[in-house]
Amino acid sequence: MNKKLLSITIPNRGILLLLIYIITYSNISAQKKEESPNWHIPDLSETETNLISKDTYVEIEDVIPIRNTKYKIRVPKNWNGTLISDLDYYDAANSKKYLYLLEKGYAMSGTKRRPGRLSNYDPAHEIHDIISVLDIFEATFGKPGRTIQYGCSGGGTITLAIAEIHPDRFDGGIAGCGATSxxxxxxxxxxxxxxxxxxxxxxxxxxxxxxxxxxxxxxxxxxxxxxxxxxxxxxxxxxxxxxxxxxxxxxxxxxxxxxxxxxxxxxxxxxxxxxxxxxxxxxxxxxxxxxxxxxxxxxxxxxxxxxxxxxxxxxxxxxxxxxxxxxxxxxxxxxxxxxxxxxxxxxxxxxxxxxxxWSAPGRTHIGEPKIPLLRIHTKGDGLVYPSMAQGYEDLVKANGYHDFYRSAFVERWGHCSFSLSEFLAALETMEQRLDKGEWPDTSSKSMNERANKLLSNSESKFFEMERVEKYNRVWIPTKKEYLGE
Structure with a gap:
């Protein structure tokens, strides 16, 4: 056991939590660790589909030295100049979604979630990894015409933060079922x-x-x-x-x-x-x-x-x-x-x-997106509750940043259980906003029409979500909280 680990000065409750983790981890180290239930994030698994010939794209797969984070980049020979960045791209590269976009001329980049994330979760570090991959991409292939950050769940969490703190590196963001921790x-x-x-x-x-x-x-x-x-x-x-x-x-x-x-x-x-x-x-x-x-x-x-x-x-x-x-x-x-x-x-x-x-930039959100940001959410999300998305939207409006922000909801059970056509409709909506400088209609009717036009054989269930009177748990850190006082 690392003696330095136990010498860190933290409150008693923090020590208790840390010891619980160490003891539990020791007990299961010789056993096969149980996997968490499927939270229905379909793009994170290898999807049975016809793979695209590797002759049609260039691929880089490597590790970022600073945190040993695995990453992957794919650039098609017919690249249209747009890069889609995703926290989970490494495992999702052969999903229907990303193979479809690769064929359409989009470049993709992103990472694999780091080992030990359950006990050392840090979205700010995940953002740093994403930007490190972007640096590698630009050094190898040149600066994209536009870069859109996309992500679901934890990927949605960092997308929200990137829209607030990195308008210098990204042009737009699509956050699916993203939490503010x-x-x-x-x-x-x-x-x-x-x-x-x-x-x-x-x-x-x-x-x-x-x-x-x-x-x-x-x-x-x-x-x-x-x-x-x-x-x-x-x-x-x-x-x-x-x-x-x-x-x-x-x-x-x-x-x-x-x-x-x-x-x-x-x-x-x-x-x-x-x-x-x-x-x-x-x-x-x-x-x-x-x-x-x-x-x-x-x-x-x-x-x-x-x-x-x-x-x-x-x-x-x-x-x-x-x-x-x-x-x-x-x-x-x-x-x-x-x-x-x-x-x-x-x-x-x-x-x-x-x-x-959790007050630090990148670890929380303050409702100030500085690039176009589209937030999509499923109704039946029991992990990141839809009411949270409403709380963020209300905060964005109160802060005067609503020109940068839109949201859309899907009437489906599960966390990040978006269909391919719903994802494509979100991407098309973002591209229209970037092309024209103003948002197209993001009503459920228009989003479904967009989805069905792009891919008619994929279900699209955008709907008008009922609103709570007010989301209960918006938290903006104070100066004292930021300083730990």
Whole structure:
């Protein structure tokens, strides 16, 4: 064991998280590590398709020395001058999407996510890797006519940041299901906090282990508690309250959709869908997202100190709130009493070291894109909740940067589960914005027409997403937080 690692001065909670990781990792080092559930990111796997002849393009595949990050570049002989950069291009190079673009004359570049990312996640370093690859590209092939940064999930996260802090190197960005890490941590916290306060006060929601068997035991207990709650009118009402306050989707999770989207005007069907989605999103090895943020930042990132959960409830989706009111009336319990109970429950405070870490440029977002930025999101995303995208859009408008920004939503279950035609429609939208200096129509009708014109045999399901009254967890770091005070 590295003695220097244990000599780092961090808060007690950060030490606990670090020790959990070291002990857990030691226990599984001699075993085959379990893989996380499929979060349905189809472009990250080798797709069965006809590969393009290597005679038609030039490929560079190598490693960036500073962090040993693998990267790949492909430039077709019929290059049209546009470069598409993607955090995940290394593994996605032979996907239908990128082979299609290669044939159309687009150059592509990007990386493979670095080993150890679960315990050392740093989007700022990932951005540095992307720019290092761009430097290599320009030194080898010359400066592209335009460079568009694209990415899903963590790739969407760095795309949002690149649009804010690197307008000198990129011309546009398309961010799919991208998270703002501190926002996501607290959005995850709120729904679980309500469940803990009202259903399972003995179960943990912070300082969670990453790997089995420890996290498996936590998952089992949470699923037992929620299953029992779902059997009673009171429990069903409180599950709906948690989803509404957390601004989590009532239809969303990993893999393929187990059922169709509910009729949100049918409160019983909506609650059943809330339960089914929640059941897949309780703490587990597959929902490690915010635990990895704490391990990276050296301390507890989640916080609800000073949060008024009555206000958070009022900010929720109207149809969700309507269902909650009906369910509480049906159960014969008082919603105001439960909100008071949640507000009185012991709070969680973030560590200054974690807030300092996540305050840095590239690790968070402040709503100031300086190049055209299109954000696309799936409705059924149970990992990066769609309400987060609305919070960013509202912040962009408040900051006066809306001319640079547009968003579009897809009515599909899953995280980053975009079809090829939907991706092509997003790219065409961005190219029109760069060509003409103004956005084309980004309504769902126009986006679907664009998608169907580009690729008629691929499903396109852009739709007008219902908005929450207000996204609950926008966080802009203060000077003190940035300094770690």
């Amino acid at each position: 501190p926002w996501m941590a607290n959005t995850h916290l709120d729904g679980l906090f309500v469940l803990k306060a009202l259903i399972a006060p003995e179960l943990p929601i912070i300082d969670l282990p990453l790997y089995n068997p420890e996290i498996g035991e936590v998952e089992k207990k949470w699923k037992e508690a929620i299953s029992e709650a779902q059997k009673t009118p009171e429990g069903r009402a409180r599950i709906a309250l948690a989803i509404t306050i957390g601004q989590w989707p009532a239809w969303g999770g990993p893999g393929e959709a187990p059922h169709d989207a509910p009729n949100e005007d049918d409160y019983l069907a909506l609650q059943e869908s809330m339960f089914n989605s929640l059941f897949m999103l309780l703490p587990s090895q597959g929902t490690f997202g915010t635990t990895m943020l704490e391990l990276s930042g050296g301390g507890q990132l989640k916080s609800n100190d000073g949060i008024d959960y009555k206000e958070l409830y009022n900010n929720g989706y109207e149809k969700y709130k309507s269902a909650v009111n009906k369910l509480y009336k049906e159960a014969g319990i008082n919603l105001k009493d439960d909100l008071k109970k949640v507000n009185a429950f012991p709070r969680i405070e973030a560590d200054a070291v974690a807030k300092k870490y």
